[in-house]
Amino acid sequence: MQLNDHIKKALAAGDNKILLMTHIVLGYPSLEANRQVIKQMVDNGVDLIEMQIPFSEPMADGPVIVKANQDALKNGTTVRECLDFAKEITSEHDIPFLFMTYYNILFKYGVENFFQKSKEIGITGFIIPDLPPEEGEEFFSLTDKYDIAPIMIYAPTSTDERMKELAKFGRGFIYCVARKGVTGKHTDFDTEFNDYMQRCRKSTDLPLAVGFGISRREDVDYLRGRADIAVIGTKTINLVKEQGVDAVGPFIAGLR
Amino acid sequence: MNQTIKTGYYGDWGGAFIPEVLYETFRELNIAFKEAKADPAFRQEYLSLMGTYSCRPTPLTHAENLSSHFGGAQFYIKREDLNHTGAHKANNVMGQGLLVKRMGKKRVIAETGAGQHGVATATMAAKMGFDCTIYMGEEDIMRQRPNVFWMEKMGATVVSVTSGTKTLKDAINEAFRDWVTNMEDTHYVLGTVCGPHPFPEMVAWFQSIIGQEARKQILNQFGKLPSRVYACVGGGSNAMGIFQGFLQDRTVELIGVEAGGKGINSGHHASRLTGKDASAGVAQGYKTMFLQNDDGQMRDTHSVAAGLDYVGVSPILADLWQKGLVRFSSATDKEVMEALDLTMKREGLIPALESSHAFVQAFKEAGELGSDEALIINMSGRGDKDIFTIAHAFDDPSWKEFIRKKGAEYAA
Secondary structure (H helix, E strand, O other): OHHHHHHHHHHHOOOOOOEEEEEEEOOOOOHHHHHHHHHHHHHOOOOEEEEEOOOOOOOOOOHHHHHHHHHHHHOOOOHHHHHHHHHHHHHHOOOOEEEEOOHHHHHHHOHHHHHHHHHHOOOOEEEOOOOOHHHOHHHHHHOOOOOOEEOEEEOOOOOHHHHHHHHHHOOOOEEEEOOOOOOOOOOOOOHHHHHHHHHHHHHOOOOEEEEOOOOOHHHHHHHEOOEOEEEEOHHHHHHHHHHOHHHHHHHHHOOO | OOOOOOOOEEOOEEOOOOOHHHHHHHHHHHHHHHHHHHOHHHHHHHHHHHHHOOOOOOOEEEEHHHHHHHOOOEEEEEEHHHOHHHEOHHHHHHHHHHHHHHHOOOEEEEEEOOOHHHHHHHHHHHHHOOEEEEEEEHHHHHHOHHHHHHHHHOOOEEEEEOOOOOOHHHHHHHHHHHHHHHOOOEEEOOOOOOOOOOHHHHHHHHHHHHHHHHHHHHHHHHOOOOOEEEEEOOOOHHHHHHHOOOOOOOOOEEEEEEEEEOOOOOOOOEOOOOOOOEEEEEEOOEEEEEEEOOOOOEOOOOOOOHHHOOOOOOHHHHHHHHOOOOEEEEEEHHHHHHHHHHHHHHHOOOEOHHHHHHHHHHHHHHHHOOOOOEEEEEEOEEHHHHHHHHHHHOOOHHHHHHHHHHHHHHHO
16 A cells, blocks of 8 residues: 555654645645645645545535635636646655545546546545445445555544444544544644544554644644644645745744 | 335435544434334324424315316315424424434524524424524525524524525535534434435424325315325425325325426526436435536526525435336426416415425316316415515515615614
8 A cells, every 4th residue: 555655654754753744625726826835835844735626515624625615616626627737746746645525526427437547646545524434335445456545534423433443444544533523623632632542543553644723833743642644724725815825835844 | 115225225315424523423313213213102292292382284275266277186285384383394393303302402403495494493492492503595594584583583593604605505514514513412403305314214204294194184075095296396305295195105196396497498497306407416415316517516506496496305205206206397486476376366375485386387287187186285385484585576566665665764
């Protein structure tokens, strides 16, 4: 599994190492801006990037990412364009890229066709928040064939038993949603969070990524030793909107 | 009903495409619903509540004037407009309210399109002592202002949804976003036979009261089963409600009427099962026929009736459609206004714009039947909530004058 290997190698490269994964919404504010933002992210040491293919009904996302999805679609962003763009990006930058999107995008494209195409353009993993394993028979039958890691999601409401069940399907890493709710709101890192992270760790050997509400160096520092990957989502989207593309590099550089 | 392949599936349709954070909530909801459904005391409590707080059984009215006007079938109208809060929505909401009590939750949230489901939920919350938040598209708030007023007066918070197309589907997304944050003390009272399992089954079960009554009533009043039963279809809850009373009777033809908007070929409609603009997809937690483009992005929909203005349709109805057990047609905005006008003038009934869609198709087909045959129209709600839309569509001069005067009074 290329994603597994990559993450293990990166984590082994230093003591108390934590990786950074960032999130961008394709087509927002434009593919050209995405191109520049990705370059700044990679140049400043981001380890993985999830690229969200916009969907008209992003049920699990908060207001900022919802608006970004909507604006990307209003700009006329198509799935075809997202795939072409991803192909260009993966050949230019030597870090793993993942697709994040909702299941209907795969369903309409044809699930196997989507796997095949994604493999061809060098995508290493999928994050599909509205596809539980119970509904993913076809999807999970294809992940090994195309060597694309299905990223399973844990939530604080997941029981120990449920986590173990999900881990069976997971490859690459587990995405631990830091709190209840949608993307883009602040997370309190308290005892409850610690207990949750310990439960996550016990349930799987896969590396743990933590996302939802991570926006500062303190947050990343706090996660060291507790998680393996810190996920920055809404924060950089806001940053691009408020301060422009060039603000991304220094922000990323300042996180570790 | 029909055999299910996998839990929560109706043929190819349905399922529960939910984010992990809600997995446990759905597990608990499934158990609570299953237990309630198996408990005869629960159904008894429900029936007693509907008989004393709402107006059940609602009458079945023989519309003699419409019958003679069309010179064909005998028209019978199932009067869901006489339910408390003026529509069939109360049947589902009161049932879910009792379930919320059993689950020990303290807060309810709901989406609403036309506002009827929101009003019914706010009513239930007031009666049962729950906190209540209603999500409603900005565009629908403009169309259905009187319902917003009543919801607020009953103590509910009405949140205007400004994302997406600002209509029903966006209100559903917002309600889910609330739920993923507050699932511990909150139940999402979904208003129709759509969404992730177990909602389609649950809402259909509560709404089945319409069909059970209607079947008994027509046998009593007419002496035999009707030849056809008509219901409008947005999400499909009133249609599923009445159809369930006749699904086992192969002599009764069931007809669902969708919103034809400005015409089925205009691109401005909400017809999923009639016309060619819909295809299979997965959104809002379930699989059905959606009005979407080739990329899987949902299209804009249009209907004069906010309650039918929706991209998806019940997975149960998609299955019945696929199996040929329910026939689908559509009615345009213009046809709806004409049918409404005729029904008011001939029968003194004011069907909601949604319900008027069912009247349109019955009017088109009544002449095909003999006077010894009956048809039933499910009048899912009353139209007085639509006074602003209806008065506007009729371009009524005296109403406009009244609004102008009222406006001047408030501006002063």
